[in-house]
Amino acid sequence: MALYSANNQTGGTPQPTAATFKTQTNISAATATLRRAAVYEFEFGAAAVPNATDCEIYWDMSRQTSLGTGTTSVANPLDPADAATGMVATSAFTAEPTTTANQSLWSMPANQRGSFRWQVNPGGPGELIIPATNLNGLGLRAKSSTYIGVLGCSIYYRE
Amino acid sequence: MAVKGASGYARLFMPGERVKEKDTFTCNHCQKVRGIKPGNNPYEGVGDLCYGCDEPVCEWCARRLAMGFKCEVFEKALERYEARERFRASL
Numbered sequence: 001m002a003l004y005s006a007n008n009q010t011g012g013t014p015q016p017t018a019a020t021f022k023t024q025t026n027i028s029a030a031t032a033t034l035r036r037a038a039v040y041e042f043e044f045g046a047a048a049v050p051n052a053t054d055c056e057i058y059w060d061m062s063r064q065t066s067l068g069t070g071t072t073s074v075a076n077p078l079d080p081a082d083a084a085t086g087m088v089a090t091s092a093f094t095a096e097p098t099t100t101a102n103q104s105l106w107s108m109p110a111n112q113r114g115s116f117r118w119q120v121n122p123g124g125p126g127e128l129i130i131p132a133t134n135l136n137g138l139g140l141r142a143k144s145s146t147y148i149g150v151l152g153c154s155i156y157y158r159e
Numbered sequence: 160m161a162v163k164g165a166s167g168y169a170r171l172f173m174p175g176e177r178v179k180e181k182d183t184f185t186c187n188h189c190q191k192v193r194g195i196k197p198g199n200n201p202y203e204g205v206g207d208l209c210y211g212c213d214e215p216v217c218e219w220c221a222r223r224l225a226m227g228f229k230c231e232v233f234e235k236a237l238e239r240y241e242a243r244e245r246f247r248a249s250l
Contacts, residue, residue: 036237045172061192106192111173118169118183118192125214126166126185128192131237133244 001123002082004075007154011073012092014150017057021141024153025091026064028137029130033086038127039138041156045115048149055146056109063103064139069095086159097139112147122158164201164215169194187214190233
């Protein structure tokens with residue numbers, strides 16, 4: 001069991017938040033190294049100065065079936081002895097991936113000053129599974145009516 | 160100590176406030192994550208226990224079960240989806 005982490009600070013320039021959903025980080029399967037992965041932890045928060053007007057940021061973890069246009073980010077094994085990941089981590093999206101309708105696994109409006117963490121035991125029940133199908137994955141995305149700064153998020157997964 | 164039936168744990172950090180914590184479960188049929196509270200029925204309002212797989216399910220899947228749909232665990236649906244996509248890719 002190898003554990004990996006990816007975030008939106010290691011690939012491209014994080015894109016500003018907008019009134020429509022912007023995917024912050026996506027973990028998806030790739031044909032060359034097709035396998036399942038299981039997300040066991042994610043965390044997020046605003047990564048810039050808060051807006052003067054107190055406001056919300058709406059976060060969402062959804063299934064996605066295409067990659068859109070983004071920058072491949074580095075997904076590191078938590079144990080350096082483990083092999084490189086077979087999944088593809090992407091962030092800094094300029095064109096959104098295709099998000100499957102009604103497949104939001106988790107969503108939450110949070111204050112712009114808040115940060116959030118969700119976790120389960122790696123290898124235990126409750127993990128969010130990514131199918132072993134090309135370009136299928138999970139994307140952590142966010143939107144805000146007022147906040148226009150960048151966001152920070154990390155996704156941890158198991159292969 | 161975790162609430163009975165919980166498999167996950169969520170924490171919200173706000174400056175100047177106590178950390179807000181909640182145990183969560185992941186629906187065994189569709190993988191939606193739901194927060195639960197302590198009590199005799201921790202799934203009240205957010206889901207139910209499926210007597211097919213003996214695992215918690217979200218409110219939507221609980222409603223499907225109440226309508227007469229059979230228990231289908233996520234792994235089974237995943238296998239079917241992957242097989243279908245493999246077939247489509249082979250065409």
